[in-house]
Amino acid sequence: MIGRTQHARGILTAALDAVTLVAATAILIAAAERPHPAATRGERNHQADSQRGLTLSDYDPVSMLEVASDVVTKAKVPAVDFHNHINHDEPERLLHVMDACNVAVIVNFTGGFGETLQAQVAKFARHADRFLVFANVNWDGIDEPDFGQQAARQLEADVKAGARGLKIFKNLGLGVKDNTGTLVAIDDRRLDPVWAKAGELDIPVAIHTSDPDAFFLPVDRFNERYEELQAHPDWSFHGAQFPSKATLLEQRNNVIARHPRTTFVALHVANHAENLSEVAAWLDRYPNLYVEIGARLNELGRQPYTARTFFVTYADRILFGVDSRPAESVYHPYFRFLETFDEHFDYFTHPRQGRWKIYGIGLPDEVLEKVYRRNARKLLRLD
Numbered sequence: 001m002i003g004r005t006q007h008a009r010g011i012l013t014a015a016l017d018a019v020t021l022v023a024a025t026a027i028l029i030a031a032a033e034r035p036h037p038a039a040t041r042g043e044r045n046h047q048a049d050s051q052r053g054l055t056l057s058d059y060d061p062v063s064m065l066e067v068a069s070d071v072v073t074k075a076k077v078p079a080v081d082f083h084n085h086i087n088h089d090e091p092e093r094l095l096h097v098m099d100a101c102n103v104a105v106i107v108n109f110t111g112g113f114g115e116t117l118q119a120q121v122a123k124f125a126r127h128a129d130r131f132l133v134f135a136n137v138n139w140d141g142i143d144e145p146d147f148g149q150q151a152a153r154q155l156e157a158d159v160k161a162g163a164r165g166l167k168i169f170k171n172l173g174l175g176v177k178d179n180t181g182t183l184v185a186i187d188d189r190r191l192d193p194v195w196a197k198a199g200e201l202d203i204p205v206a207i208h209t210s211d212p213d214a215f216f217l218p219v220d221r222f223n224e225r226y227e228e229l230q231a232h233p234d235w236s237f238h239g240a241q242f243p244s245k246a247t248l249l250e251q252r253n254n255v256i257a258r259h260p261r262t263t264f265v266a267l268h269v270a271n272h273a274e275n276l277s278e279v280a281a282w283l284d285r286y287p288n289l290y291v292e293i294g295a296r297l298n299e300l301g302r303q304p305y306t307a308r309t310f311f312v313t314y315a316d317r318i319l320f321g322v323d324s325r326p327a328e329s330v331y332h333p334y335f336r337f338l339e340t341f342d343e344h345f346d347y348f349t350h351p352r353q354g355r356w357k358i359y360g361i362g363l364p365d366e367v368l369e370k371v372y373r374r375n376a377r378k379l380l381r382l383d
C-alpha cells in the first residue's frame, strides 16, 4: 500500500541521501509547481460560477486531502459476483473484464423461466463454470387456484434446465397484484409452495425487498437521495399507495422465519444497510439468512467502523456482488473498500446515491476469502 504522499516522501529521502541540497530543492519546486486537479478540471468559467452561485447538480468539489490512495485492480482471491444482470451482454466481453479483475464467476439474476431460462443457459453454456443463472417467478398465474404448485413445478423444471437459484425482484410487495387489484404481500400463503420447493431443491432464494430508506420519504430538501430521486421519480415509493418499508421488511422476514429449511439471500444488505445493527439482529435470529452487498457501497463505506465490525462478525453470512454491468470501473471501488484503509474516496456512481465519500475497511484475509467466494461457493454448491 503505497500512497501518493508516502511515495513523494520516499523520493525526497532518497534524493537527500544521494545528491546535494540543490537537487532536493529542485524536486520540491517541481512538486510545488505541479498543477492541482481543481485547477485543470473542465473548461468552466470559474469567475462566473462564483458570481451567480451554483446549482447542486453543478457542484463538483475536488478533495484537497493528500492521503494514501490505492487502485485495487484485482480481487485478492478469485471472486464470485453473486448479483448481476448479464442477459444482454456478450460472454467474451465479460470474460475480459472478469479476468482483468480476478472475478471467477458471475451470477445472472435475470434468467426468467421456461424457454427464456433455457435460452440464457444455452447462451453461456460454453463457459458454464464462469456464468450461473437464476430463475424468476412468472406472476401471470397468480389468480389460478393452484398458483403456488404451478410456480413450484416451473421452478423444478427450470432447475433441471440449469438454473442454480431463484431470484425474486422487488415488484413482489410493491407491484405484483392479483385480480382484486390488491398488492400480493411477500408473505402471502399462496407463495409458500415456491419457498418450500427451493428448500427441497437445495437452491438459494435471492430476494430483493423494498429499497433505500430515502425512497420511502418525501422527495424534498431533507432527502439524502434527492438528486437520484429527481433523476428517477419512479423510484420513489413515498405515498399511501405503497406499503411502508417496515411492512415490506416484516413480510420478507415472516417468509424467512416460516421456511427455515430454505436459504434466503436478502440482497442489498437486506435493503437496510442504513441500520446494520438491525440487519445483525436478523442474522442472529434467522440462521437460514445471508446478505449480499451489491449497490450498497455508498451505505457501507460511509460507516467504516460499524461496517468493519459487521463484516468481521458475520463473515460467514455476507456475499460479494455488485448489481451493475460488469466493468473494471465498477469492481475497483468495491475491492478498494473491502481490502484497504483508504479514506474519503468515491463509491461507484458517486454522487448519485448521496453526496458523501466512502472509507475502506481493510478486511483480514480470512474474511475476504469468505465474503469474496467461500460463502457463495457453498450456497451455489460449486465445490
Ligand SMILES: [Zn+2]
Binding pocket: 083, 084, 085, 109, 323
Ligand atoms: Zn439486481
